[in-house]
Amino acid sequence: MILDREKIKPEIFKISSKLAEAGYKSYLVGGAVRDIIFGNVPNDYDILTDARCSEIARIFKSVVPYGMKHGTVLVVIGREPYDVTSYNDGEPAPLSLENDLAIRDFTINAMACDLNGLEVIDLFGGLEDYAKKRIKCVVSAEARFVKDPLRILRAVRQAAKFGFAIEERTLESAKNLSHLITAAAPERIMNELVKLLGSPQNGKYLKCLLSINAWHEIFYKYYQNVIFPGGEKNFFTLNGECYKIFDENSAKRYGFKLALLIIFSLYRAAGDKIRFYEYKKLVKALFELKFSKNDFDEISALVFLAYYHLSEKGRGEGWHGDIIKVKEAMISHRELTKQKIDAREVFLLCSLFGRSTGDSALEAGFAAAVKTAEKAVTERHPVYIEDLDINGDDIKSAFGMQAGNRIGEALKYARSQAVIDPSCNNKEALKNKIAQFLKKS
Template structure:
């Protein structure tokens, strides 16, 4: 097990001031699993003010909780005082006892001596997630996010939840509502881009967390589609599609939520066959609601809702101009995600799997891109400054006018020249007055 020189230097510096110091937590777990740690944490008997006095370059990032960021050889390392009832009254054993899981409650010193008082290495070998002394209830009460972390570790590491963990979840799951939405979102992100995202969603459902985090998903569970094209209920289909797309966050979210509008749009015809007219539009609406509550950034929300709204486009019979409108609306940067989503949607439905319409649509789009057709307002031969020169004032009206010009150019690309578009702008502007 190899610790980076800058981490050893921090520990040895603390030792030289008669302070205990150990690498702890996820970095030790990853090293034991022979995986590269993303970062390193050090626990010490030194108080925050002592840490800041010992090292020349520090930032008091979490000083209220006993954490100082130390910069060693230009690398930031979080150095924290042992956790106890009060800062400065803890010990290594007490600190490790309060860690979330045994696999994260292992320490190593500068001489590479391992401290493992709660059997973390054995749990790594046995692939078990449990808390030190099986005190999961206490750990979840301290921080309910640990329930999500348990599921995330189980999914990402391929481990099993110990009965003491699942029993504690059965009692503590309502407290997940106390956790900040940003922290929940980060755990969801890690679950969704894992190798087994559907397992993560199933575990969230099984342990009553899904209904608190994404209540809008619950109507999908067990919802029979009454359609020969589907051999799974809406939820099981969504999970199959989720597993079928690449591990990119946007397309993973779109895969899970692409049919979330189905329960709200369900009808059955006289033969008893189920239909979901407009479910992609309802799904867009619900998806936006979910992502806004989870406080994703605007671009992420727009891209994911666009994918949900466009996932049925392979069934359309597009004229060339309408196909260009589709590319314009979806955005070239979203096309690969859309193709991957539609392919997984087919594979997640009942066989036989027919990719003909998808392949035809993709081929036509690729040809449009190769021929470099104008597809966005940025591709127009005029811009806002050109329109201002002919007396059109900036504002919503100008934006509407540029969109009208784009509609014309999508139909008739030969009109994408400055003179023609300025003449059209004058006429359209007069009509709008």
């Protein structure tokens, strides 16, 4: 198979030519070769050569020797850096192209290309596995996963990314060795989870992660002492409808989908009540997995607000289509979490939860709340203090007031009136409303 030259950046050929002039071989390897075979233009390029790092640094004018210990030099062409790796340097050095490819993760990532003739070098069946749409480890799945347990998550994530299946022996080894996953750095685990949740058909592959116990292993330490009803200990038990919901909502951002996963995972029926077991522990796990503070705060708030609405205290009936009550709920979200959370996402979480449990009334009620909130947003209804056409300075100027609680009270009153009647959201009308409020109080 010959690769399409048009899909390879000209700078790659410049690097190859320079190495050839100095008497060295060079190959395009790994994900770049895979991407071109798949019909895509690579985002990243890795070049493998028999030149030692010191020779690479001598040949090129601009280099960054950041990875010489591992046999890699960053060659800068124009302003773009490119990884050039020596198979004769590093700890330990592979010493040949074949040895380098033999220690890569999956066969579709273990192909190379001679940059002269652009012919694919496939020593481990990557082209066959591409044709059969499967993810298969190179040589030994056990050896690959023991070397880097994160490859277990990556196998599922790459299967999700490309719509492939995982080869039977690879899947079996992943399940047998899933207990090793937590040896990987937390931020690497987080990165794989985020990428998986961003993949199409992620419901199908979430099911795969559950089937090999990967989720259980990642979060086990947080839940090892939690006993669910009936003595059940495995907290990730999703039903078939949950996976369908994930597939149908695959375009949603990963923070929403992670909140959805938490809600689905921790629900257990407790008589006629809805109960979520120890959800704060799972939210805490996100923090320890090095999710950013913004992500952590947002996902925590989404889960908390959905839990609030689904509990007896916040559930209620008959308000979902009432735009004033929905706007009041939006205000309560801000007051409860001190964050700017999209109420449409909160209500959608609740609606999808209703669907997952077969509660059609709950599903329909919160679906109506989503539509009502959408109407408020698209029609630009004033909901929050910052939406008002008046601010604290306007009130001080109009009524001769000093900074203090009274201004805050006046703004809240103005907001309550604008929530009821959006047409009054102009300075003069709001000043009149505030004047009446101050006179009465």
